[in-house]
Amino acid sequence: MNADVGSPMELTGLQRRRALYQPELPPSLQGTRVRVQFGDSTTTIDPKCVDIVSQAFPHTFGQRLVHFLDPDTMASDAQVIKEYPPIRVGVLFAGRQSPGGHNVIWGIYDAMKAQNPHNVLLGFIGGTEGLFAKQTLEITDDVLSSYKNQGGFDLLGRTVDQIRTTEQVNAAVSACCDLNLDGLIIIGGVISNSDAAQLAETFAKHNCKTKVIGVPVTLSGDLKNQFVETTVGFDTVCKVNSQLISNVCLDAVSAGKYYYFVRLMGGKASHVALECALQAHPNMVILGEEVALSKLTLKEIINKICDGVEARAAQGKYHGVLVIPEGLIESIPEMYALIQEINNLHTNNVSEEDIPSQLSPWAAGLFKFMPSFIRRELVLHQESDNSAQLSQIDTEQLLAHLVEAEMNKRTKDGKYKGRKFSSVCHFFGSQARGSLPSNFDCEYAYVLGHICVQLIAVGLNGYMATVTNLKDPTNKWRCAAVPLTAMMSVRRHLRGPGAVPIGRPVIHPSPIDLKAESYAVLREKASSFLLDDFYRTPGGIQFEGAGSDTKPITLTIEGQDYLGDIETLQDYLDKVKTILKPGCSREILKAAISSIASINDVLKVMSAPLNTELPLYHFN
Numbered sequence: 001m002n003a004d005v006g007s008p009m010e011l012t013g014l015q016r017r018r019a020l021y022q023p024e025l026p027p028s029l030q031g032t033r034v035r036v037q038f039g040d041s042t043t044t045i046d047p048k049c050v051d052i053v054s055q056a057f058p059h060t061f062g063q064r065l066v067h068f069l070d071p072d073t074m075a076s077d078a079q080v081i082k083e084y085p086p087i088r089v090g091v092l093f094a095g096r097q098s099p100g101g102h103n104v105i106w107g108i109y110d111a112m113k114a115q116n117p118h119n120v121l122l123g124f125i126g127g128t129e130g131l132f133a134k135q136t137l138e139i140t141d142d143v144l145s146s147y148k149n150q151g152g153f154d155l156l157g158r159t160v161d162q163i164r165t166t167e168q169v170n171a172a173v174s175a176c177c178d179l180n181l182d183g184l185i186i187i188g189g190v191i192s193n194s195d196a197a198q199l200a201e202t203f204a205k206h207n208c209k210t211k212v213i214g215v216p217v218t219l220s221g222d223l224k225n226q227f228v229e230t231t232v233g234f235d236t237v238c239k240v241n242s243q244l245i246s247n248v249c250l251d252a253v254s255a256g257k258y259y260y261f262v263r264l265m266g267g268k269a270s271h272v273a274l275e276c277a278l279q280a281h282p283n284m285v286i287l288g289e290e291v292a293l294s295k296l297t298l299k300e301i302i303n304k305i306c307d308g309v310e311a312r313a314a315q316g317k318y319h320g321v322l323v324i325p326e327g328l329i330e331s332i333p334e335m336y337a338l339i340q341e342i343n344n345l346h347t348n349n350v351s352e353e354d355i356p357s358q359l360s361p362w363a364a365g366l367f368k369f370m371p372s373f374i375r376r377e378l379v380l381h382q383e384s385d386n387s388a389q390l391s392q393i394d395t396e397q398l399l400a401h402l403v404e405a406e407m408n409k410r411t412k413d414g415k416y417k418g419r420k421f422s423s424v425c426h427f428f429g430s431q432a433r434g435s436l437p438s439n440f441d442c443e444y445a446y447v448l449g450h451i452c453v454q455l456i457a458v459g460l461n462g463y464m465a466t467v468t469n470l471k472d473p474t475n476k477w478r479c480a481a482v483p484l485t486a487m488m489s490v491r492r493h494l495r496g497p498g499a500v501p502i503g504r505p506v507i508h509p510s511p512i513d514l515k516a517e518s519y520a521v522l523r524e525k526a527s528s529f530l531l532d533d534f535y536r537t538p539g540g541i542q543f544e545g546a547g548s549d550t551k552p553i554t555l556t557i558e559g560q561d562y563l564g565d566i567e568t569l570q571d572y573l574d575k576v577k578t579i580l581k582p583g584c585s586r587e588i589l590k591a592a593i594s595s596i597a598s599i600n601d602v603l604k605v606m607s608a609p610l611n612t613e614l615p616l617y618h619f620n
């Protein structure tokens, strides 16, 4: 565990100002009389897995959905939380760092103190290992003061995101019993929330009083389903990465000599890459989900990139920006098969050094074809969910290396007559993950913290705190809670009726929906992105004034009533106001919005360079 955890660093002027930002609460959480309503009983998101999940979670499966009611909502069956006897709650960061995590703790603390000043909140220092070792820090106003609205997870730190083995689960149970906890709040992504479900089941089975609640916090944005719209940290990370990508784009076009290969952290799914591509408009983006669906081989991907380089060279352009998700490597069919073989060898305790000699002949052939740096990275020890360490595999360098080789070959064969291809590689991971959180993440996290405390007060176990309608202003957010088992499924071997479930039920990362509007928009723009250098500069995160309340494009596009929602576009319109004729009023802006007929029009406006004339807005 890191000795510096919990020791506040000196705050800069900006940080001190950020510490003063007070997130808002939606009406359903304001006041002392919070009301909840129980909705339908749940099964699981995959109807084929109902039996297997219910058997694995006999005590916590099938619980009902919970909704927090606005003060003016009439509901005769609403349960009013009237009494708040003193409680003791533990909280830990169980997943990877994600901006906004500290605000979950702040939200928990404020809600607990509002309920009963005698409530005690204990933070586990060092995440899961701190939980097993009962290493706690009592959260107080003083402790929190320099962590409000700040990035990082350094108030408590984290270690290994796993509470799974019998030994680990037993240690967690005895920590909660010894510390006499009424609630345990686990902050993290799919892995941590799956472990939270298991722990909740164990507590229920042993009639333990501790209630386990999960909070969706991961930069990857992949804990997303019919109940969870987005995760804490995704917005900030996409904003920071989009800024970095757009900086790189402007640098590329300025010098006209490099191709930048940018890999983005974000786990197996490509949510971060999709959002950043919609924000910054790089020349090319290759998403893992589309590669997996089309079963594109590594060679086909390289040819696709080289064709793009050639097409640009035909226009006299020798620069460009390619964005890929870190999960791309696993989506390439032959690489997936190789990684699976390596994972199986790890599971059988074969050492990193011995893995190459134990691969099957075809896998050994592919492994040998890889540059030595990739070979070294592919055999690294696994993540806590037994998958490859995606952050450690330099896929962008592999692509740059193979593209260069192919461009040289095309030159030699006389097919390509342009200038020599030159690349620069980047991996954007911790640069964004350690950022000051956006207003959206600050608020979302703080609200989730409040929900957790209400759930413990009602005595619920094995739930995740959720908020929907996030594309709208906070006063329209809908607070709720969903049983963790409702999000669980089991991977199946084959598609179709003969599919056999394998493995244990967990919450799986959700891939990008290739039928969704946001992906359609990206595809529609692909050829323009490739050839026109249609770069967009979203700039740095804004904390105050115009732009400070913008939400992820993917979130707002997928929101049901996006077109009718003036607030969502307002910040953007504030920015383009500078190009409108003098005297243009707010009413005219509103009229302009209501005249936007289709999503494509909206996106045309959003992607237009800021000095472009927008006839749509010239009303006076």
Ligand SMILES: O=P(O)(O)OC[C@H]1O[C@](O)(CO)[C@@H](O)[C@@H]1O
Binding pocket: 096, 189, 218, 219, 220, 265, 266, 267, 268, 326, 389, 390, 391, 392
């Ligand atoms: O910083 P680390 O420990 O390499 O973790 C990186 C991993 O964590 C995540 O951010 C969350 O699981 C992944 O996107 C990424 O692969």
